[in-house]
Amino acid sequence: MVTNGTYERGDLFDPNCGTRLILDRIGDKWTALAVLRLQHGPLRFTELRDGIGSVAPKVLTQTLRRLERDGLLTREVFAEVPPRVVYDLTPMGRSLIGPLTAVSDWAEEHINAITTAQGQYDAGS
Amino acid sequence: MVTNGTYERGDLFDPNCGTRLILDRIGDKWTALAVLRLQHGPLRFTELRDGIGSVAPKVLTQTLRRLERDGLLTREVFAEVPPRVVYDLTPMGRSLIGPLTAVSDWAEEHINAITTAQGQYDAGS
DNA sequence: CGGAATCCAGCGGGATACTG
DNA sequence: CAGTATCCCGCTGGATTCCG
Numbered sequence: 086m087v088t089n090g091t092y093e094r095g096d097l098f099d100p101n102c103g104t105r106l107i108l109d110r111i112g113d114k115w116t117a118l119a120v121l122r123l124q125h126g127p128l129r130f131t132e133l134r135d136g137i138g139s140v141a142p143k144v145l146t147q148t149l150r151r152l153e154r155d156g157l158l159t160r161e162v163f164a165e166v167p168p169r170v171v172y173d174l175t176p177m178g179r180s181l182i183g184p185l186t187a188v189s190d191w192a193e194e195h196i197n198a199i200t201t202a203q204g205q206y207d208a209g210s
Numbered sequence: 211m212v213t214n215g216t217y218e219r220g221d222l223f224d225p226n227c228g229t230r231l232i233l234d235r236i237g238d239k240w241t242a243l244a245v246l247r248l249q250h251g252p253l254r255f256t257e258l259r260d261g262i263g264s265v266a267p268k269v270l271t272q273t274l275r276r277l278e279r280d281g282l283l284t285r286e287v288f289a290e291v292p293p294r295v296v297y298d299l300t301p302m303g304r305s306l307i308g309p310l311t312a313v314s315d316w317a318e319e320h321i322n323a324i325t326t327a328q329g330q331y332d333a334g335s
Numbered sequence: 336c337g338g339a340a341t342c343c344a345g346c347g348g349g350a351t352a353c354t355g
Numbered sequence: 356c357a358g359t360a361t362c363c364c365g366c367t368g369g370a371t372t373c374c375g
Contacts, residue, residue: 099263102318103314103317103318103320103321104242104243104246104313104314104317104318105243106317106321106324107313107314107316107317107320107321107324108236108237108242108313108317109239111233111237111313112233112236112237112238112242113237113367113368114234114367114368115368117229117233117237118229118230118233121229129336129337130336130337130338131336131337134337138224139369140368140369141368141369141370141371142337142338142339143338143339143340143341143368143369143370144367144368144369145338146337146338146339147367147368153331154327154328154331154332155324155327155328156323156324156326156327156328156330156331157324162337165336166336167336167337168336168337168338168375169336169337170336170337170338177320177323177324180316180320181316181320183312183316184309184312184313184315184316185313187308187309187312187313188229188232188233188236188309188310188312188313189228189229189232190309191232191305191306191308191309192228192229192231192232192233193227193228193229195228195232195302195305195306196228196231196232198281198302199231199232199280199281199282199302201281202279202280202281202302203279203280203281205281206278206279206281207279238347238348239347239348240348254356254357255356255357255358256356256357259357264349265348265349266348266349266350266351267357267358267359268348268349268350268358268359268360268361269347269348269349270358271357271358271359272347272348287357290356291356292356292357293355293356293357293358294356294357295356295357295358336375337374337375338373338374338375339372339373339374339375340371340372340373340374341370341371341372341373342369342370342371342372343368343369343370343371344367344368344369344370345366345367345368345369346365346366346367346368347364347365347366347367348363348364348365348366349362349363349364349365350361350362350363350364351360351361351362352359352360352361352362353358353359353360353361354357354358354359354360355356355357355358355359
């Protein structure tokens, strides 16, 4: 597996390495979901909320604000009545879809095996 | 982007879908790090702990036990004095390295852009 | 409609001390 | 060495209510 002498390309042991920071971010409960929901085009707040499940509005707002702050999505407000706010991924946000999908695919493929393994482990195997 | 009618291959809106479950798992503070540290071969408890940073032993144990329960790593105990315990990835655990590396690579590539975006956002841009 | 404000509980995670 | 046993804190995330 190790063809050259390099370890993880970064410094995983360093708490400030990129991987740690990003993992803390997309590892939270809704971030990855929000990004994946937006991969097919812009959505409004309510569409996002309904599509994702039962997220408290406060929590969804937090998630979206963080993503906006990180430059991964844009938030466009239309001064209308009733108000309309549209969220969309930035190019950088879109570039995250690939890696995220890789993990998601892996999850779908192995979720059954994992559940089985858990059952055996709990059975005192 | 949507060439056919399918959304995410799973049912992301279902709290019980694989992606959600896995993300909750590898999204925690140490799991992904532990897996990545083990990609080059088996390690002992202390080697894992020293390599990863400052993890409280209790927390590292929790992480490793969960991974063992999920069938992602093996825990082999040698009845010696002093005791020796070796952790190693299972084939399934090894198959997670790819997706994890994809995310990790993305993180290393974009961490600077993200930090910059945060700075601008905080500047009230 | 798209939040903001408030309150709150749980638990993930850390520090420390001890043990087979 | 490789944990276990306690204690404890903060923060994430949830429920609810109200507002422009």
